[in-house]
Amino acid sequence: MSERPRLTVLSGPSGVGKSTVVAHMRKMHPEVWLSVSATTRHPRPGEKDGVQYHFVDNDQFDKLIANGELLEWAVFAGNRYGTPRQAVQDRLDRGEPVLLEIDLQGARQVRESMPEAQLVFLAPPSWDELVRRLTGRGTEPQHVIDQRLDAAKVELAAETEFDTTLVNTSVEQVAAELLALLGVV
Ligand SMILES: Nc1ncnc2c1ncn2[C@@H]1O[C@H](COP(=O)(O)OP(=O)(O)OP(=O)(O)O)[C@@H](O)[C@H]1O
Numbered sequence: 331m332s333e334r335p336r337l338t339v340l341s342g343p344s345g346v347g348k349s350t351v352v353a354h355m356r357k358m359h360p361e362v363w364l365s366v367s368a369t370t371r372h373p374r375p376g377e378k379d380g381v382q383y384h385f386v387d388n389d390q391f392d393k394l395i396a397n398g399e400l401l402e403w404a405v406f407a408g409n410r411y412g413t414p415r416q417a418v419q420d421r422l423d424r425g426e427p428v429l430l431e432i433d434l435q436g437a438r439q440v441r442e443s444m445p446e447a448q449l450v451f452l453a454p455p456s457w458d459e460l461v462r463r464l465t466g467r468g469t470e471p472q473h474v475i476d477q478r479l480d481a482a483k484v485e486l487a488a489e490t491e492f493d494t495t496l497v498n499t500s501v502e503q504v505a506a507e508l509l510a511l512l513g514v515v
């Protein structure tokens with residue numbers, strides 16, 4: 331039996347490239363399973379319910395919390411995000427690896443409830459490059475970008491809480507490094 335941690339958390343500031351890296355990795359290895367979070371954020375153009383997220387309203391999110399259906403959840407830049415517990419538990423019960431792409435607050439909750447989890451921090455090559463990426467993505471208005479950059483300062487200061495840091499200079503390289511950490515290659 332593999333000794334690798336079976337649950338891996340990928341975290342890092344908004345705009346660093348988490349989704350881009352995970353998408354690249356899953357293009358090469360579609361067998362890598364990523365948890366689909368619930369969120370009260372509105373879908374961006376092109377995002378589909380049940381694919382990038384389960385898009386829910388505040389009442390639905392309240393019920394997920396009240397029913398204990400979330401493994402962890404957090405408020406990030408004015409919206410709530412949470413990991414559905416059952417799908418993760420089903421995978422782990424079958425001995426299959428699980429990847430969560432979540433923020434620092436969620437990573438901390440997972441560390442508390444599942445100390446055996448592997449926590450990976452994705453860092454930008456520089457602060458200026460992070461700002462360029464987040465702004466260049468063009469998905470948020472300036473006041474939300476500012477909120478996300480404020481959160482980024484807190485997240486970057488918490489890097490040492492993670493087991494491993496990967497610097498996202500090259501998507502291909504960091505995807506390969508993450509695959510290795512997941513035990514896929
Ligand atoms: N290595 C890279 N070099 C240059 N640009 C990159 C790199 N990785 C990602 N990007 C770009 O940075 C922007 C932000 O990437 P992405 O949306 O994947 O970030 P994220 O960390 O998932 O953000 P969020 O936490 O807000 O969801 C995108 O426009 C993406 O194309």
Ligand SMILES: Nc1nc2c(ncn2[C@@H]2O[C@H](COP(=O)(O)O)[C@@H](O)[C@H]2O)c(=O)[nH]1
Nearest residue numbers: 367371403404406411412413431432433436
């Ligand atoms: N604690 C959690 N954080 C999550 C979850 N799903 C996503 N996220 C993080 O939220 C921010 C913003 O995401 P965006 O899609 O609006 O740009 C980012 O850091 C995500 O990693 C979750 O289930 N729990």
